[in-house]
Amino acid sequence: MVAVMIFAFALAVVVYFIPSIVAYARRTQNFLAIFLLNLFLGWSLLGWIGSLIWALLDEKKGYAYVQIPVAAPSNNASISPQPRAIMTAPPTPSSTAVFCPHCGHAVGPEDLFCAHCGHALRQPPEK
Numbered sequence: 425m426v427a428v429m430i431f432a433f434a435l436a437v438v439v440y441f442i443p444s445i446v447a448y449a450r451r452t453q454n455f456l457a458i459f460l461l462n463l464f465l466g467w468s469l470l471g472w473i474g475s476l477i478w479a480l481l482d483e484k485k486g487y488a489y490v491q492i493p494v495a496a497p498s499n500n501a502s503i504s505p506q507p508r509a510i511m512t513a514p515p516t517p518s519s520t521a522v523f524c525p526h527c528g529h530a531v532g533p534e535d536l537f538c539a540h541c542g543h544a545l546r547q548p549p550e551k
């Protein structure tokens with residue numbers, strides 16, 4: 425009878441610490457935090473399920489440490505200064521050059537209508 429009770433207690437402890445065991449087996453980054461959550465909030469079903477989900481979803485130690493150095497240079501290489509300068513450069517280099525918004529033909533800065541397509545470049549002055 426005593427042996428059965430000890431066995432039942434041991435089984436309950438094992439079941440209680442399943443999230444910590446999973447976290448330890450997967451060598452997760454936040455094993456200590458998962459263990460503490462499991463220890464203090466495992467008595468509530470929500471805390472137990474939460475720590476178990478955390479243990480299952482948490483990234484492995486090796487994965488995170490390998491991923492950071494690999495990802496950093498590739499990000500820097502993709503964002504080279506030359507494409508950024510082209511992107512931010514205005515399409516018209518000087519303020520005096522005006523282009524028709526309708527057809528893109530070059531027009532004079534004082535022109536009211538586009539000489540190419542006749543598009544009204546600005547509102548006619550009020551009389």
Ligand SMILES: [Zn+2]
Nearest residue numbers: 524527538541
């Ligand atoms: Zn035009």
